[in-house]
Amino acid sequence: MDVSFTLWMLTIAGLCILVGADFFIGRKPHDVSVKEAGTWTVVWIALAALFGLGLLLTGNGQASQEFFAGFVTEKSLSVDNLFVFVLIMAKFSVPSHLQQRVLLVGVLIALVLRAVFIAAGAAIVTSFSWVFYLFGAFLVYTAWKLIQEARAGDEEEWEEDRLLRSVERKFGVADRYHGTKLFIRDNGKRVLTPLMVVMLAIGTTDVLFALDSIPAIFGLTQDPYIVFTANAFALMGLRQLYFLLGGLLKKLVHLSYGLSVILGFIGVKLVLHALHESGVHVPQISTPLSLGVICAVLVVTTITSLAASKKQAAKEAAAESARESVEA
Template sequence: MDVSWTLWALTILGLSALIAVDFFIGRKPHDVSIKEAGIWTVVWIVLAALFGLGLLVFGNTQASGEFFAGFITEKSLSVDNLFVFVLIMAKFSVPSHLQQRVLLFGVLIALVLRAIFIAAGAAVIANFSWIFYIFGAFLIYTAWKLIQEARSDDEEEEFEENRLLKSIENRFGVADKYHGTKLFIQSNGKRVLTPLMVVMLAIGTTDVLFALDSIPAIFGLTQDPYIVFTANAFALMGLRQLYFLIGGLLRKLVHLSYGLSVILGFIGVKLVLHALHEGGVHVPEISIPFSLAVICGVLIITTITSLIASKKQAEREAAEAAEKESVEA
């Protein structure tokens, strides 16, 4: 898709305006209700759908299909990332009224990081077609790793601070309690971090790892930097509201990791086939409509099986609790 610098500029201005609106809505710390989260989640999804339809009308069918495939893939990966956000919030005991501020920062830093990775990825792909082999192998490895983690069934999973985060805490020191939305305070004549700043740094550093998965995945669906960027942007902008909307549902999506592993593995194979095709090997390439069907199908099946499994688990736990009570009585 041929995108002019003018369209790039208008798109970035438009996305910046949407981010500003999002910031204005969440600038005042408050507990986000299910109703508020639901309304804004729908708004962001509708905006993404309108943008995809705009690509269909003013661009072409392929560009629109690539955007929707990329958006759905990035959105599903973002939902998986919410599990980590939940762990971080629990680890640092973030007050509920401050969680939306933390998530807003996480979305902003994620957009910046993805823009950098997308620019770098596009430059590498334009000059070195063999990078598709590396992207494909990395996604297949990530898919296998996801399956291994899902099979481990570690119910006591906790977020562990990385070395960078620990070194920052040791260097500057951390206050013993939250101080509203302040990121730094003066304590005993020394400027120290507040726990809120530490949480934001934790979200920001983990966003780097998230980008390492998502960027190769979407480049497996399209090599158009404009579509890659906009699909990532629209997938991330509703993440904050989605966190509050499906916070309780996250624990019920027990098969999500399996579904994402299938999607990442599928895209990894697609990348390898594309690399072989570019190298002159006559192999079939996977079309965008077929990719979109596979991604949607896997997510639908995963969601259904997850909810069924969660319901059965809840029934077993209820039966065991009732049996225990009857024995004790």
């Protein structure tokens, strides 16, 4: 897709306006209701759909298909990232009315980081076609790792990285939250508040998230404009999705399996593309097929997850009832 400098600037300006509106709406810390989260989740998804349809109506059918494939993939990976956000919020005991501020800043950090990664990735892909082999191998490895973690079934636990611990030691951390303040004066010394530490934690994990998502979307399209817009629209509704899903996240027990299938599929697609670029006659996986596979995997994963969670809840209820009968 041939994108002019003017269109790039208009797109970035439009996205900045949307982010600014999101910040304005959530500027006052408050507990986000399911109704509010659901309404804004629908709004963000509708805006993404309108953007994709806009590409189609302007005669860019291929770009539209690539956008929707990338958007769905990035959105599904974002849901997996929410598990880590839940762990970080629990680790630092973030008050419920401050969680939306943490997520908003986290999304802003993620957008900036993704823009940098996308620019670097586009430059590398343009100059070195063999990098698709590396991207493909990395995604297949990530898919295998997800399966291993899912089969292990261990309770996830988030731990602070070395960088975050060094920042805490250098600046010091207050013993409690002080509203939306990021720094306070404690005995004449400027120290971080726990809210600032949480935001830094979200920001550093965003770097790890980008390592999975950027190669994945480059496996669906090599157009930097589509890669950037698909990432932006997927991330901007992440804050509301966090509050909407809530306890449902724990019920998506098969999500890791579904994501591993998607990442493995895209990894194979990348390797086939790299072989094709090298002059080897191999079958190519089309964008409509990719979108169909991704959507089908997510639908099946969601259905089986909810069924498994319901079955497990019934077993636990039966076991609890049996224990009460014995005690009685």
